[in-house]
Amino acid sequence: MKSTNIYVIHGYTSSSQSEWFPWLKEQFKNSPVKVNIPDMPDSGSPHLDQWIKHLRKNVLNIDENTIFIGHSLGCVTLLRYILEKNIKIKGAILVSGFINENPMDEQTEGLQEFIDEPLDIAGIKSLITSIIVITATNDDIVPTEATQKLAKELDANLIILSEGKHFIARDGYTDFPILLNEIKKLISD
DSSP, rough: OOOOOEEEEETOOOTSSSTHHHHHHHHHSSHHHHEEEOOOOOTTSOHHHHHHHHHHHHOOSTTTOOEEEEEEEHHHHHHHHHHHOOOOOOEEOOOOOOOOOOOSSOOOHHHHHTTSSOOOHHHHHHHHEEEEEEETTSSSSSOHHHHHHOOOOOOOOOEEEEOTOOOOOOOSOOHHHHHHHHHHHHOOO
């Protein structure tokens, strides 16, 4: 297995110790793949500038073998960061993400900052070799239509699951074998 850096960017109200993140890190424990999950600042009241500054300090080793994984609000965050860094990466897997509008019931000024400026779609496609989007038809936080729109905008490979809701611990997601399989496929490409 190639030496690969994976960065997982969690979402709103989450942390590196939530959901399936610790499980994912454990899957690559004794391999050349390094899984990094920065704890985003003030995830209960997020602001884009703080999150991007945090990534600038904590996401350092980016190259053509790097893979980013975003969950929910982490998806738009990582896309903005990759555009800022302007470095070509191997892939991005976007789980329950959205683009250009906040589809969640929760609407705050801070959340709005993440989508105020339209994303440079052509720029994203030129920097990310492979984009995979995962959604569930029964997502009760980010409606599957919003995630499907993200996939369509980015010409991404879309995986639609009939179950899984928002892929968080309270929905039973403390592991995520489908995601692991997609990561392994990306690494071996």
